[in-house]
Amino acid sequence: MADISRQSVEEIVEAVGGKENISAATHCVTRLRFALKDEGKVDKEKLENHDLVRGSFSSNGQFQVVIGQGTVDKVYNVLVDVADLERSSKQDIKDEAEKNLNPIQRAVKILADIFIPILPAIVTAGLLMGINNLLTGPGIFYEKSFVEVNPAWADLAGIINLIANTAFVFLPGLIGWSAAKKFGGNPLLGIVLGLMLVHPDLLNAWAYGEAQREGSIPVWNLFGLEIEKVGYQGQVLPVLFSAYILAKIEIFLNKRVPDAFKMLVVAPIALLVTGFIAFIAIGPITFWIGNGLTDGLVAIFDAAPWLGGLIYGLIYAPLVITGMHHTFLAVDLQLIASTGGTFLWPMLALSNIAQGAAALGMMFIAKDEKVKGLSFTSAVSAFLGITEPALFGVNLRFKFPFIAAIISSAIAGMIITMAGVKAASIGVGGLPGFLSIFPQYWGVFFIGMAIVLILPIVLTFVFGKLKRS
Missing domain, CATH: 3.30.1360.60 (Glucose permease domain IIB)
Incomplete structure (x- = not known):
């Protein structure tokens, strides 16, 4: 130019x-x-x-x-x-x-600033898990899984699964790095804190339920106080609160300890104190809160899945406008850790596709060449998971495409939620999103995709004609 x-x-x-x-x-x-x-x-x-x-x-x-x-x-x-x-x-x-x-906006912004930097790792892991699902899921290529019919591919699938799972197994390390940085602490200490919470010496969080039933949870005896030796794999809240404490202790010490002694004093004391607080109080409390929130959300969607899907499908795009959608990334990760999958993320993917389809609809009815070009390019972006150009550049600007998109997203969300569609991981929130869906739900999810690809274009065309008449 x-x-x-x-x-x-x-x-x-x-x-x-x-x-x-x-x-x-x-x-x-x-x-x-x-x-x-x-x-x-x-x-x-x-x-x-x-x-x-x-x-x-x-x-x-x-x-x-x-x-x-x-x-x-x-x-x-x-x-x-x-x-x-x-x-x-x-x-x-x-x-x-x-x-x-305001305070709510600040809280949302903090979560966004923490989770956005680690999204590339999480989304990459989700895509790789999707590839693993293709290889190991039954009924996709054959009646049995691809690796059962072709055993030579089993080790390849195993390596892909290991690479994909790493970001989720060591998720507290990623969050610890980003959260410590956000709160003003040393990001490297944040990594150490996060990895400390998933140390191999601790009981794996995914085995906690069974160990609790068997009464075999290992403990530390600390001056008469019993502390459960439990890891926090896949958990979000424990490392978030612990990283905040770590950063504040580190800032406090850095202001008071002479430079000559900082290496010997600041990091060891900050990690030691935060570690004790994390295992004694923060971990158990937030573990209970996180599982409670998950159980409550699951109960709501179990009781009225059609209503939950309808509402979430309707409000997700408006949440993107406010920035509050970032808070649901933590919920998705908590659901995956607690139940093995998330029923919220599939609706996110369909909502993004709906915004792209509505923008594409504008390309067909717009007379201005600039709007046509913007509509097409922003639609492609939304189909690949980036909705801001479609949302703010086209749909909200003309209003009726946005309404068409959220109506379509609500209908599709209701259908896939009633069918119990879940994602094994967080992936690309657009057309490639099916790779993150458990293969047994692909059929219903593709029906949802068809709805959000076709209906927004039709509704945008109809609304546009009515608006001009």
Whole structure:
């Protein structure tokens, strides 16, 4: 693209409320990120009709304008001059934007900041588990599993399964790293803390139920206090709370211990104290809370699966708009650890596909060539699990495609939940999502996929025609 004109950037600045409304600004690979004083001053219609703009949305206190890879940095360079801004880092914008968040939004943002960095590992693991499901699931290629009919492939399947399971077996290590970093502690100590909670000397969390029934849970006797030697494989809450304690102890000690003694004092004391607190209090309490929440959620969906699927399918996309969808990643991981699968994630995948199909529907009815192009590219992105371009660039902008998508997602969610569809892992939340579904549920899941691929296009077309009539 040619050099960006000053006038075009001035129009963007004017559309976001003028330079006096901008507290700070930075950019990522595709988007301008603003910390605005008052988002109510944004003229979204004017902004999204701008030739350089592909969409806009607000998330976690930041107002983000989608420009596109390779262009956004040029726009930002002109923006800094036009709006008389100092160059800001992403962290500067986050810090500025957090001032505008309420307590619930802050809590959601903390979870998002912790889980988003580890998503590549989790999604990769989910894809590999999907490949393992293809090889080991009966009734896919043959009546028996592929590896039973072709034993030479068994070891390959075993290696794939080991690689795939690693991220889930050592999930507390990943969360410990990300959480400690978020809370201001040493990420390496966070890794050690997480791995400590799944140490081989501890009873595997997945064997806890059977050991409890048999009365054979190993314990430590600590000055008359019995502490269960239980690991927290696949658990989310224990390492989250422990990492917070670890980081706060580390920060406290770093402020008071002389530099010459920090290596000898800070990390050993922080890990030792956090370890005792984790095994004595945090672990048992959060383990009980996590399993209680899981049991409650399962009970609700068992009692009225059609209603649960209908509601979750309907609200998932609105949750994406608020950023609160990140909280359900922790729920999915807890469900997988406690019950061996999650019934929530399949609805996520269908919701993403529905948003992509609705955007694709807009491509067929839009007259503006820019909207047609944006609709197609954002649909492809949504089909591969990234819905923001479709959501904010097309569906919410015209409203009726968004309504078409959530109606379709709700219907499909109701159908697959009534059939008990579960995912063995978290994978790519789009068309490849079937790989993460247990193979015995593929038939029903494909019916759900057909619904969210066809119905949003039909409804978008109908709503669009009605709107114009």
